[in-house]
Amino acid sequence: MSITNHVISTNARIILASGSSIRADILRGAGLNYEVISKPVDEAAIKAAMLSEGSRLRDIADALAEAKALRVSRQESGFVIGADQIMVMDGQLFDKPPTIDAARQRLKEMRGKTHKLMGAVVVCENGVAIWRHLAVTKLTVRDFSDEFLETYINLEGEALTKSVGAYRFEGPGAQLFSHVEGDFFSILGLPLLPLLEYFRTRGVIPS
Numbered sequence: 001m002s003i004t005n006h007v008i009s010t011n012a013r014i015i016l017a018s019g020s021s022i023r024a025d026i027l028r029g030a031g032l033n034y035e036v037i038s039k040p041v042d043e044a045a046i047k048a049a050m051l052s053e054g055s056r057l058r059d060i061a062d063a064l065a066e067a068k069a070l071r072v073s074r075q076e077s078g079f080v081i082g083a084d085q086i087m088v089m090d091g092q093l094f095d096k097p098p099t100i101d102a103a104r105q106r107l108k109e110m111r112g113k114t115h116k117l118m119g120a121v122v123v124c125e126n127g128v129a130i131w132r133h134l135a136v137t138k139l140t141v142r143d144f145s146d147e148f149l150e151t152y153i154n155l156e157g158e159a160l161t162k163s164v165g166a167y168r169f170e171g172p173g174a175q176l177f178s179h180v181e182g183d184f185f186s187i188l189g190l191p192l193l194p195l196l197e198y199f200r201t202r203g204v205i206p207s
């Protein structure tokens, strides 16, 4: 993503509690002045506990986003943003692929099918969750050739392991899809527009 560094005045401290580079790029590209403070959260434990209780997958994304934001908000002042995104296909939950080969297998599994991305964002202040939003996007992967897949994988490499869907929609990854339903920023990992609207209602950024 081509990112400008044109900041629109921000009247409060904004912290992104995420190690995700694309989330940072999205906030910076939108002209927000923010800091990144990310602290570890045992996502696997939260996910496993909620799955064993039969929680809805969207609630898992929300709980993870809240846990990430709370972990930082308990120690830092300001508006703390936590986010989490899960991929769902054929009723199954997928995490980020651990290796390039796992990404290859995942993309082959996704070929010709539609999957959902459930993206949660939670804002916390002084250790309390004060706002939340969930965006569900639907993406239909075309029946791409093995040759295209190898070309794409060689182009993106390790970046595919940083994305829950094993693609980067903002780049040549767009060529994987025949149809998407939902918001561009939510696909990338941060439901930006509802978040900006919330910050405007709180006077953090100008209306």
Ligand SMILES: Nc1nc2c(ncn2[C@H]2C[C@H](O)[C@@H](COP(=O)(O)OP(=O)(O)OP(=O)(O)O)O2)c(=O)[nH]1
Residues within 6 Å of the ligand: 017, 018, 019, 020, 021, 022, 023, 038, 068, 083, 084, 085, 086, 096, 162, 163, 164, 165, 167, 168, 169, 170, 187, 188, 189
């Ligand atoms: N560049 C790019 N990244 C994507 C795309 N779709 C999903 N992602 C990334 C956004 C997130 O970094 C990641 C989803 O995983 P998580 O929600 O667990 O976040 P992550 O572990 O990366 O960071 P965090 O837990 O917030 O520290 O997938 C895309 O189309 N392009």
